[in-house]
Amino acid sequence: MLPVDRHTLHELQLLPENSRTASIFAFYNHTETLGGADYLKHIITRPKGTLAGIIGFQKLLKTISARPTAWQVNIAKAYAASAESYYALSVAHSMSQDVVKHWFDTWWYSRRNKAEYYRVQSGVLATLRLARAVQSTLNNLSNTAIPEELAAEFTELRKFIFSSVLSVFLEKSEGELSNSSIFYLDYHFRISGRDKFRQMLDTLYKLDACLAIVKTARRYQLSFPDFTTQSQNFRIEGAWHPLITNPVANDLALAGNRPVCILTGANTSGKTTFLKTCGILVYLAHLGWPVPAKSLHLPFINRLFTSIHLSDDLDQGFSHFYNEMMRIKQISEALSNGENCFVIVDELFRGTNQEDALHCSKTVLDGFANFDGSYYLVSTHLHELITHYTGRPSLSFHCFRTHITDNQFQNTFKIEAGAAFEKVGRLIMDQTGVTALLQNAERPSS
Numbered sequence: 001m002l003p004v005d006r007h008t009l010h011e012l013q014l015l016p017e018n019s020r021t022a023s024i025f026a027f028y029n030h031t032e033t034l035g036g037a038d039y040l041k042h043i044i045t046r047p048k049g050t051l052a053g054i055i056g057f058q059k060l061l062k063t064i065s066a067r068p069t070a071w072q073v074n075i076a077k078a079y080a081a082s083a084e085s086y087y088a089l090s091v092a093h094s095m096s097q098d099v100v101k102h103w104f105d106t107w108w109y110s111r112r113n114k115a116e117y118y119r120v121q122s123g124v125l126a127t128l129r130l131a132r133a134v135q136s137t138l139n140n141l142s143n144t145a146i147p148e149e150l151a152a153e154f155t156e157l158r159k160f161i162f163s164s165v166l167s168v169f170l171e172k173s174e175g176e177l178s179n180s181s182i183f184y185l186d187y188h189f190r191i192s193g194r195d196k197f198r199q200m201l202d203t204l205y206k207l208d209a210c211l212a213i214v215k216t217a218r219r220y221q222l223s224f225p226d227f228t229t230q231s232q233n234f235r236i237e238g239a240w241h242p243l244i245t246n247p248v249a250n251d252l253a254l255a256g257n258r259p260v261c262i263l264t265g266a267n268t269s270g271k272t273t274f275l276k277t278c279g280i281l282v283y284l285a286h287l288g289w290p291v292p293a294k295s296l297h298l299p300f301i302n303r304l305f306t307s308i309h310l311s312d313d314l315d316q317g318f319s320h321f322y323n324e325m326m327r328i329k330q331i332s333e334a335l336s337n338g339e340n341c342f343v344i345v346d347e348l349f350r351g352t353n354q355e356d357a358l359h360c361s362k363t364v365l366d367g368f369a370n371f372d373g374s375y376y377l378v379s380t381h382l383h384e385l386i387t388h389y390t391g392r393p394s395l396s397f398h399c400f401r402t403h404i405t406d407n408q409f410q411n412t413f414k415i416e417a418g419a420a421f422e423k424v425g426r427l428i429m430d431q432t433g434v435t436a437l438l439q440n441a442e443r444p445s446s
Helices: 006-011 024-028 034-043 051-066 077-087 099-112 114-140 148-161 164-170 179-192 194-220 271-285 320-336 354-368 383-389 425-431 434-440
Strands: 234-239 250-254 260-265 295-298 303-307 341-345 375-379 395-405 408-417
Touching: 006 271, 006 303, 024 034, 024 194, 034 077, 034 194, 051 148, 051 194, 077 114, 077 179, 077 194, 114 148, 114 164, 114 179, 114 194, 148 164, 148 194, 164 179, 179 194, 234 271, 250 271, 250 408, 260 271, 260 354, 260 383, 271 295, 271 303, 271 341, 271 375, 303 320, 320 341, 320 354, 354 375, 354 383, 383 395, 425 434
Parallel strands: 260 375, 260 395, 303 341, 341 375
Antiparallel strands: 234 250, 234 295, 395 408
């Protein structure tokens, strides 16, 4: 899948708008280190470009999930942060590429600037602690076949950790390390072995991020999607939105020969939440991550498009309807280029009058049905549209029903086949007190 645009990242809440907002990233972020969180945020914006890439990352996560404690690098967050800070340390008096001059400069620096030299000393000790923790993890995994996704990193990591230079110092306690040893290790970490030091940190963060995904999967009983090359059918079972409290799980099946699904339901019935859920599942599946569903079966998708919360663009002078049309144009161009797309549109062409909305919606839905290998979830309040397409073989109808009794209504939040025509706008207006305020208000006396 190609990376999605900022608009879809925002609509699906994949990344947080700020530190206080909920997001899919926060849902999976059970990392132990700052670097791990950064790596997790990095990979959540980069879906895999091939099916092989997806399967490879799935294999890595499944292997870790079989023995998560064996893959854990047991190092306190403070030491990991200290090692990272030490790596970035640039002390002019200890940057010589010559080992003898580096040793002498560092010794002289330790004499003249004891407080500053402590940064070097503490950094070396923190890095040694990290190296020992990594060594322990490598020993725990000595009989484990490392998946290809991490094989190269582990090969280089073993060379670094079990090198003749480092092995000697890893066997010593911190109290046994002389200043000469600190000088030597400083040269090894920040000069001669700098690239391998960087790689050790990066591998730590990658492991931390992968373990966070595995922890989330185990905690919430997430499942790995099944990508099929034998069928063009899309099927989810027990899908739920990870950012909703007490979510209701739903199923959906779309056949390759019926790729267009028209979704109906009253306001607050759950349509938009379900559309977002489907978008989140499709996106996470193409990261190679486990998803919040009992099962998910789908083919590889090239592009994911959402059109859920479009608004007017005041800076450009564009109306809501114009932005809708530009979004549809993007989708149409991708389809015309032969890309397999998953398209989610909430209330198609709600930014214009009903007559234009009906005409434009028919044109778009008829066009969508012409492109094989793509799927389209489109919600609408246009009942004429439902009547027009009833009986068409390329479209299916699903809905969220609302039970209305007297002046009360109750949503099921369960998707089912068919169309729903309930209207609750007036009831919501009455229940919120808006009707009473507008009809019974008295002018305040002057």
